[in-house]
Amino acid sequence: MPLDPPAPYATVTLLITLSTALVRADRETDLGSFRLPYDAEAQRALDRTVLACLLRGAEPPASLPELFAWCRERPLSDWPLDALPDAVGQEDRLLDPEHGRPTELCHEWATRSRDSATEARDRQVIRAALRACTEAGEEDAYTAFRRLLIERPVLTATDAFAVTSDLVLEPVKGILSTIYQEVPESYARDGFYATCGRCLTLLVPVRGGQWWCERDRCRRDGPPPIGRELPISEVGDLRQLERPLRQFVTGPGRAEVELERRLRALSLKVQMWPNFDSYDLRITFADGHVWAIDVKDWAHPYFLARAARPVPAAPPYDEAFWVVPRHRVEDRPGYLAVFARNRPGSAASLVLLTDDALVRRAHARVKEHHA
Template sequence: MTLSTTTPSSTTPSSWSAYSGLPLLRTIATGIVQLDKGVQPKGQVYPAAAQRALDQLVLLCLRQQVPPPRSVPDMIRWARTIPVDQWPLELPEDVAGVGELLVDEATNSPTQACHEWVVDAADATAEQIENRLMGHAIDQCRSSRSPQAYTAFRRLLISRPVLTGVEIASLLGEDGGIFFKPTLEVIKQSYQRVPASLQVDGQCAACRRCGCLLTPLAGGGWRCELDRCRYEGSASIGRMLGWREDGGLFQIARPLRVFITGPGRAETELEAQLAKLGLTITMWPEYDTYDLHVPLPGGGVWAIDVKDRTNPALLGRGARPFRSPPRFDRAFLVVPDYRFKQRDGYRTIFNRHRPEELRGVVDLVTSSELVTMVRKEIRAAKRSAGVRQEAGNA
């Protein structure tokens, strides 16, 4: 059965308000995420957003003479089995990727695409856990005048998304070092006790690639929740951890894993690649004004923000001018290469939905394209230095 009423797109950012299905899609995504978190107001069977999403979706289906979902669980079944571009929603053609699901079929948990729609919701952005916690960390580090503390906290979330109770106690104690002192309270809020659903016979498996905990599958085996790890192949276990040992296991919240740990891998890998070229990189300068501050040998400075997003339309729609200080000459949004391979026309879709005032101001490139551009800048600087030296010797 084809449900789609997707509209062909000649969309500009300002025309999003013309598509009535977009607010409903955000509401559906919010309801799904709240269900996954176990958010259940007193006296209600389901979270308000989930029930509201069902009610609105049923009305829309009835108007369009499409059989509606019969219940919230049936709506979740839609989200797990019917791609968003086939729902009876009035959406621009390129907003939802072909085959894009809101709930992962294997783990029955919200996909990254679902989380991105929640972030896009105008009334939800300020409530996002990653914004609240990261903002608190920035405030604490700024008041302590310690940008190093923020960098240490950020690297912790990227490199160690899973900690034992003993390890957390060590961080919160004297062994944690001076750099963690401004963010101790945020660290406690960021790491949550691992639920029993992630253990098998008292053991949890950490992903070899990202370090996050793998989800055990009903039929056996494991699955990583991060898109990049799944793109790179089958789940690979890096280490097994006792669920109850060493004070129990704690993992950073799902939004932090999706929007901090995931892109953080790409950020630190890019940092390492540029450092190998002889550049001195500053990470998250001025308390996360952007991700990488890249001084070039020719005297220019590039500002880089890394985004590991599945939806280029939402990425373009949410793009904003880079802030300073520190100063920069060019600004780039950098996306891991695999995203361009996953989604045909990624750059075209981004450019279509990017605010008009950012054209020529913020450019979208892949990680490999950025490294190639830096190599060219380095070669040009060496040639220029050689010419000056020859002129000086003449």
């Protein structure tokens, strides 16, 4: 008797399991060095992939290294899986084809799916910081905390001392001590570490004397420019934010502060993370009209749509928008349409714009007011 084809949820479960295994393996070991016995999550990913292949009469990967090779070399659209047209693009891979590290899409599958059994680490940290700052009645502490994670994802020993000495950050010092983690020397080459001149995160040395940046946008824009060179002999105990926070706080935060800069250039009043982060930017025009903006720097619109919800009503505003960086829309044709198709009915009125479109709309409103 032929086996029934896998249900769509089985594909979702498989991709979550596989992405989780890849992220964990990348954090704990070299993806190319797996040996028996495999990590439980990795073995589960292999088992589910083999089952999916057998159900479709396809040749499965014979080992975990072969499965990881699939993740690097084969777009997901070429896998023997049920079609998920909005969740998987034609060229989507779970591992970067050039250097074999988890893609941002892989991180989103591992942590952003509502099917995940555990709360995303970045949300846990942000909620803990919000709770600590709210209990202390220190909104400035939360704002400083967010800016620190955005603007200083890497701390030398001297940087860390300055942070621990900052009285504004007092309510979150316990959190900071856990989320900045020691950097292994595998990040160094020729006696020094290097940060990306665009996104400020640590670069990873790869073959051929090159450096690899974990951010999709940086790779899209070409070889990463070196920002800070940090000699091992001088930096002391070098620390960096843990990966979930770099992925989902530092990355989007760069887009938030860049949007802040562009809107201030229009002589608009901008408040960042008002009311303990009800939303990201509160924009006040000269006539008192207020916009509320949440910036969402997500690689895949399918996950963004599944997370869509109305912008919180307080502090009050006249119009509200979700904003995505322009490069995300350029990288994935149909981004806005996929978002519109997959958002829940409760967010049907939510407007999603690119950052460029929002700035143009703001500029037009400023001109209209001065006309």
